[in-house]
Amino acid sequence: MTTNQKFNFRNYVKNTSLTVGVNPVIFSVSEDKLKVLLATFDPRLKKSLPGGAILKNENADDAANRVLQETTGLESIFLKQFHVFSEPDRFSYATVYNELHEESYKPPEDIDIPDRVFTIGYFALVNFDTVHPTGGIINVMSEWVDIDTIPELMYDHNLIIDEALSSLRKELFFEPIGYNLLPEKFTMPELQRIYEIILDKPLTRSNFQRKMLNWGIYERLGERKEGVSHKRPFLYRFDKERYDKAIKTGINFCL
Amino acid sequence: MTTNQKFNFRNYVKNTSLTVGVNPVIFSVSEDKLKVLLATFDPRLKKSLPGGAILKNENADDAANRVLQETTGLESIFLKQFHVFSEPDRFSYATVYNELHEESYKPPEDIDIPDRVFTIGYFALVNFDTVHPTGGIINVMSEWVDIDTIPELMYDHNLIIDEALSSLRKELFFEPIGYNLLPEKFTMPELQRIYEIILDKPLTRSNFQRKMLNWGIYERLGERKEGVSHKRPFLYRFDKERYDKAIKTGINFCL
DNA sequence: TCAAAAGTGTTCGTCCTACACCCATGA
DNA sequence: TCATGGGTGTAGGACGAACACTTTTGA
The missing domain is CATH 1.10.10.10 (Winged helix-like DNA-binding domain superfamily/Winged helix DNA-binding domain)
Structure with missing residues (x-):
């Protein structure tokens, strides 16, 4: 046998339409407290992590650096991938519209909205004083929040922050970051x-x-x-x- | 302002067609050597890691466990996500066809072939004697290969194995695995x-x-x-x- | 009886802990 | 001069590295 008889393209390529994004958990320390940068997409909704999709010619690190640059103005700082979040129902593009029924948030029907969105969690360490938080491209604003007063966030972002913190602690044993x-x-x-x-x-x-x-x-x-x-x-x-x-x-x- | 004026769905949803898969690096020890399970898709091609796409109702862990089950017959063993590989050109569905020009490997034109494929790397630890390697659903066969005689593999799979090993070593400091x-x-x-x-x-x-x-x-x-x-x-x-x-x-x- | 491998004990040095002590500074 | 916080020294204990010694087994 030379050819793989098991193989059939139609079984192999499973067509679930999917986007992959990144969500950096940006840590800083100020006033003796560990803080995380949270974004506000719309003031009437829960806050969320900064984030964005991975674009055509980017890899995940590129995307995370870009989002970081957009929200903090910083480049080439400590940034590390730590986990992928992939629950089937973790994210829906309709969430915001379902919540607010604002026409401008309605997913247009003439473009293909992905069924699922995965996100790759990153954690970043920045010097508080060098950052002037902005909303970046997607959000209205962003702000520092104490790690122990994080409110309930959109999607699974509370989980992402928990995992980010424990990854950060782990990493302290391998790198003096x-x-x-x-x-x-x-x-x-x-x-x-x-x-x-x-x-x-x-x-x-x-x-x-x-x-x-x-x-x-x-x-x-x-x-x-x-x-x-x-x-x-x-x-x-x-x-x-x-x-x-x-x-x-x-x-x-x-x- | 109540509504987020920056937001426009058409800018936000970037339509790069994308699949995400998993590639478990399955380690075992036999004859005093660390071994990795490698799959053969077609005997005329380089070997590769076992792998598969994440299906509709699965999360990444589910998919990795499924691939593991398909190739080794084992369930509920140590399995841990360690990194996402996301280079824009890391994988192409046309690779096999371009190499062999075998009609059955030709991507059909009537289905949408994703532009990019990401993979989530996992590492697994199994007891050599409990495994009877099979090719699983996609591959012709699989076999144990010594970690220091791994040949050149398809795609970026050599890199994945390197990272898997260093993640395994790291993890030894946190869990007695x-x-x-x-x-x-x-x-x-x-x-x-x-x-x-x-x-x-x-x-x-x-x-x-x-x-x-x-x-x-x-x-x-x-x-x-x-x-x-x-x-x-x-x-x-x-x-x-x-x-x-x-x-x-x-x-x-x-x- | 012996070689080989497993279990246990001992010594020595290194590192960590806790605490003491002194130094420098602004109020 | 004093309170406060920073730098350094030291005694005691825990623990790891190296090695010695004993035990158990099949050949």
Whole structure:
């Protein structure tokens, strides 16, 4: 036998019309709280995550970066895919219209509306101060919301945020990503707060300091933080070169 | 403003015709080697991973379990999503026809062939002896191949396997999943080989033993392994109850 | 009786924890 | 001068790496 006799194109290509989008869960830290960027599509509806479809010549990462750029203005920041959400009924393009009966939200009948929409969940870490949230292309506005006061959201977006947070915590053990939430120059106490807020548990100051320095991936700068009403802490910077070297020699970032 | 003025359905629904499938990377261990199940669609072509489209009423996990069942006969085994592969040109339905010019592989012109196909990568851990590989619904056959002699595969399947292995290694730090590769009753030396093979590095016998027992998630059975030409090792079984208890009290599975 | 492999114990070093102590700063 | 927070030192304990020793088995 040379040809595969089992194969029949008509059985193989299952024609469920489908769109795949991305939903970045954008984290930042401000006022000692972990925050997530939530979008408002229409003020009368529940909030949702920023998101968008994957366009013709994009891969998923491209799309996530684009959505991030549209809503925060930021490029090339920490962004990582963590899970696909694919329940058959997780999303419907008619939801908004069914809720509000606004003519402009009515799915037109002359274009093919996909039966299903999957979304690829991403999480991103950004420095709060560098972001001026906008609604991007789809939404009216977006805003930071404390992780522990997230309201009920559209679709399965509450679930997506839960999974994003637990993926973020997992990732902390493999990559020292916390510094992405801080400005380029930061102090050890600041970094410690990041870890405490993400992991939601207190860490011992002196030991935290020593561990971070032992990793040898942060460069201590000459300067110290100005304008604090007590001893001025050193400033540090993430050092990519040292990081790459540390990775090669095999390091683990367990806390 | 009540209505979202930015919104226009015609801009929002981007009509790229798209299918999403799953590709489980099925791992097992035999003859002291880590193996992956590879499928042959047509003997004249490169091999590939088992796979299939996500059907109408399935989510991604359902589809992956179905493909696994079709190719191995197994149900409810360890299976975990790890990444979506979404490059615009990663897959084409015409590939096989372009290669072989066999009429039966020609995409019919009267049905809509999707422009793009994404795949969700899964990895699965199975006990070698319980599997009798078949081609499943799509392929002619499937067979176990050593992880370090994987040939060049169709599409981006080599990349998928690489990512699967590194995800498997990562996951070892969060879940003690190695036992899934063994029969229900196993010995500590057997478990140690599993870890050594997956991580591709030797571990110290006595320390490994102690660590596994300290985790307290394996139950030592009364019996010992029969038919070995030296001291007979104890048999153990993974104990779900103890595992759940250990998780609650906060355990980490660092090696 | 012996080789091989399994189980257990011991030593040593490293790292983590907790706490103490001193330093620098603005109020 | 004092309260506050940052940097560093140290004693004690937990744990891992390496290795030694004993036990059990089939050949």
